[in-house]
Amino acid sequence: MSIERHDTRLDRFVDNYAERTNGMRVSAVRALFAVANRPEIVSLAGGMPNIEDLGLQAIADNVSRLIRDHGAKVMQYGSGQGEPEIRERICEVMALESILAHPDDICVTAGSQQGLDLVTRVFCDPGDVILAESPSYVGALGTFLSYQCEVVHVPSDEHGISPAALRETIARLQADGKRIKFLYTIPNFSNPSGLTQPMQRRREVIDACNDGGVMVVEDNPYGLLTLETLPQPAMRAIDPEVIYLGSFSKIFAPGFRVGWVLAPHGVREKLTLAQESATLCPPVFSQFAIADYLEHYDWQKQIVAFRDMYRGRRDAMLEELADAMPDGVSWTQPKGGFFVWLTMPEGLDSQAMLPRGVNARVAYVPGAAFYADGQGAANMRLSYCFPTAERIREGVRRLAGMIRSELEVHEIFGTDFRHPQGSHVPGPSPDLS
């Protein structure tokens, strides 16, 4: 037996896991992504921001001074709620989207993903329902499922969630005795659809939720990365009881892992207790480094520079899609953020096609990843955030060629190419963020 006891490759703990753990699976998509990281492949899959143009020397000098002059404080344990210095700065950031907030109503998190985790932890028992856009962020779906929640997608149109469908869904689920905990929505440049709710739509969605007694959780990592207009007021600016998730990952840098939740006071208190149980305190040094960046660096000018850079990349993607894609393929026209949502003719399956995509040296995220219920086979998420405009154009051309030959095969043989096992939601992963 000593071989078995010392070979850590055999999982003798397999019967010991919690029920929630049985739902955790390494997705086939992720295995392919490992391959997709090869340099010859154009990845339109990742959601990594391009931070090459940050002023590294200035940031380095500031962080160096911070450690030299305040090291014993900024490298020490901190507050479970997050440091007051950064919570005050976060209010200034949110003011750009018309949010009036008090620093005491903010709970700092280890990235916005942890905000999702803590909100779900505080509110959701197994079997509770969470409403989500259709499609919705893969990382949120993974977290909701890890808390054994049921995700119900609300049909959406080109302006995001349909208020009529939302009211109908709430009424139907409540009539069935379901306990709906909240609506999860990304109103600006949604991940993955790229779509944005206009102001009127935001009000209608909030009203529908308030009438049904359903909380709204607004996730807004991309709001300031608007490419055409000024930022719109957040849903939280319309209704102060909306729970709001923010992040520095896209307007500064993700590696510090600092996000936040703005919530009504009682909820914020619970979130802080949950944060203490989860990590004692969110990354302290990171918080001071970002507060320092916001104080000593022209961060708003940096956001304008990010906008210009992403606008060029988005335009490259949209132009090349228009030039290269065969008839029958359609896609969204994002006005900000990182993503285009592409729809192929019925019968094609983006997940089954992924290996052939990698063969054609292009990667994307199959649409099924963004649904908890098996939809999305004909969709894919394309991101324009990380590769250069030239690489994006090359990637789109490769993708178009691949779709074209799939369509030919499909036309000749009429086969249903869908993945035989159906689709499933992979866990969230930095590659998919």
Place this chain on the structure above:
Amino acid sequence: MSIERHDTRLDRFVDNYAERTNGMRVSAVRALFAVANRPEIVSLAGGMPNIEDLGLQAIADNVSRLIRDHGAKVMQYGSGQGEPEIRERICEVMALESILAHPDDICVTAGSQQGLDLVTRVFCDPGDVILAESPSYVGALGTFLSYQCEVVHVPSDEHGISPAALRETIARLQADGKRIKFLYTIPNFSNPSGLTQPMQRRREVIDACNDGGVMVVEDNPYGLLTLETLPQPAMRAIDPEVIYLGSFSKIFAPGFRVGWVLAPHGVREKLTLAQESATLCPPVFSQFAIADYLEHYDWQKQIVAFRDMYRGRRDAMLEELADAMPDGVSWTQPKGGFFVWLTMPEGLDSQAMLPRGVNARVAYVPGAAFYADGQGAANMRLSYCFPTAERIREGVRRLAGMIRSELEVHEIFGTDFRHPQGSHVPGPSPDLS
């Protein structure tokens, strides 16, 4: 109704919380701690390491270089498992306690507290039993309770957990049909007892668990801060299926929030999936900063300096306790770590005394915080990590005076001074870590 809807002080969400959230309470102890942070009070309560003596200029220079030369990498998203650079270095750290490990079996966490959270998340359903030392770390108890687990304390002697009591407890609980998920133990300089399991005891504890089919979770934040001898082999060095939690908080600095879990391969895979769901990835910049520190700084010499500093403080506390404490008070003799566990005569209640302690300008953590079952009224945890030796002596004198007058009152009136509501476990908090 508009007043109610806009006043975020009223918690209209009170009926929406998850069942687990109902157990989260702000403890009375924490409210007192806010007061205890006043400079005139000697706090023997906190578990904050003293990092004043780190070479801040050298660390600042290294971090600065790291950002300037590798900013776009070290500030980007990273691996859910943690960066390979730091996982390799972590193996070197663990080798000092005789652990042979592969970097692939390590999952990096946002502090060791998150290691506790993820291990519990992966293994524990509501109602599962976790065995713990008696007394045990308050932050772990809070996390276990937040996952709705039942904590059963195993009686301990001066060498830690009693193997006979452990076997008896396992057999009794299993006969009752309870599902025991793991034993949680801090074998070196335990928080809060300061006690250490000798090698023979480690083997007996592991054997008892293996015979009962119970996993061992070894938490070892203080092992390298040994004050008298060389570090002992970890329990993980005896049995490679022990799940091991490590931390940089006490051998470097806590503000980076980097800890780790070393686990058999299958478990590590689940932990990584759980980590991705919780945060996408642990703090990336922090990991590179620490890997860089371990590469470019004589970190082992720094640990020796920490030992010398803490030894002086421990000696000050033990000497002053011997000089100042009235008869009938006893305490442990830690050979490392941060804590002394003090026992008062029966009838005194450390939690009820805390306001009088603050009045006498000294703070400690009441013993009840370290039990899930109401024990510990006559105990308190005293820490010698953060205040100077002189302040420690002053604090112990104040504490002794306070206990002396409590004993006098007790003798005169014979009253039972125990806290009328009994004791309860506060949530973990950086103040208590």
